[in-house]
Amino acid sequence: MITFPLSLTANWQYANRLATLSAAEQDWLLEPGSLTAKLKSYAQHFAVKVLSEQPFDLSQSQQLLLKTTQSQALNREVLLLCDDQPMVYAQSWIPTSARLKQQNLLTMGTKPLGDVIFQDPTLMRTAIEVAQLDTDHSVQQLVTALTLSVQPLWARRSVFSLENNHFLVSEIFLPGAYIYL
Numbered sequence: 339m340i341t342f343p344l345s346l347t348a349n350w351q352y353a354n355r356l357a358t359l360s361a362a363e364q365d366w367l368l369e370p371g372s373l374t375a376k377l378k379s380y381a382q383h384f385a386v387k388v389l390s391e392q393p394f395d396l397s398q399s400q401q402l403l404l405k406t407t408q409s410q411a412l413n414r415e416v417l418l419l420c421d422d423q424p425m426v427y428a429q430s431w432i433p434t435s436a437r438l439k440q441q442n443l444l445t446m447g448t449k450p451l452g453d454v455i456f457q458d459p460t461l462m463r464t465a466i467e468v469a470q471l472d473t474d475h476s477v478q479q480l481v482t483a484l485t486l487s488v489q490p491l492w493a494r495r496s497v498f499s500l501e502n503n504h505f506l507v508s509e510i511f512l513p514g515a516y517i518y519l
């Protein structure tokens with residue numbers, strides 16, 4: 339039985355410190371635009387499956403990343419599926435601020451975050467950090483539950499901002515994702 343939220347503790351690094359990324363790895367890990375839009379361009383059918391969406395306590399490191407003293411945020415964990423294949427596990431931490439509520443980010447359901455936030459011209463994003471999750475990382479329990487093959491996984495994360503309201507989005511590329519092809 340998987341306990342959400344999954345821990346995403348990892349050796350996060352800014353991509354410019356990783357000289358050995360392949361072209362495909364750079365293409366997917368450093369995609370500056372919407373990952374949703376990029377995945378949709380590769381698939382006939384795109385869908386979001388919500389795994390867990392609940393208020394949860396922010397860790398101290400998350401509060402620092404989000405530049406917030408709020409103790410809780412909405413934790414949203416989803417799978418992004420292309421033609422019914424799970425391609426990405428995404429985990430977002432969205433503080434319950436009025437501005438983020440106004441954007442309906444706290445009640446997205448199966449609508450992809452990217453379809454909303456990238457429509458906002460005030461959206462800002464920090465530099466993308468990347469990490470490789472090894473075969474004994476806690477995310478691998480989800481890989482096994484999805485009957486996918488355990489393998490080192492690429493991950494990326496960044497902090498988005500809408501008028502000084504910050505939220506953290508992490509994305510793990512699952513086995514079979516285009517990044518590995």
Ligand SMILES: C=C(O[C@@H]1C=C(C(=O)O)C=C[C@H]1O)C(=O)O
Pocket residue numbers: 371372373374375386414416418426428429430446449450451452453507508509
């Ligand atoms: C931020 C984006 O939204 C995507 C969709 C998410 C969701 O619906 O929870 C989470 C992370 C992203 O993979 C994006 O498209 O880049």
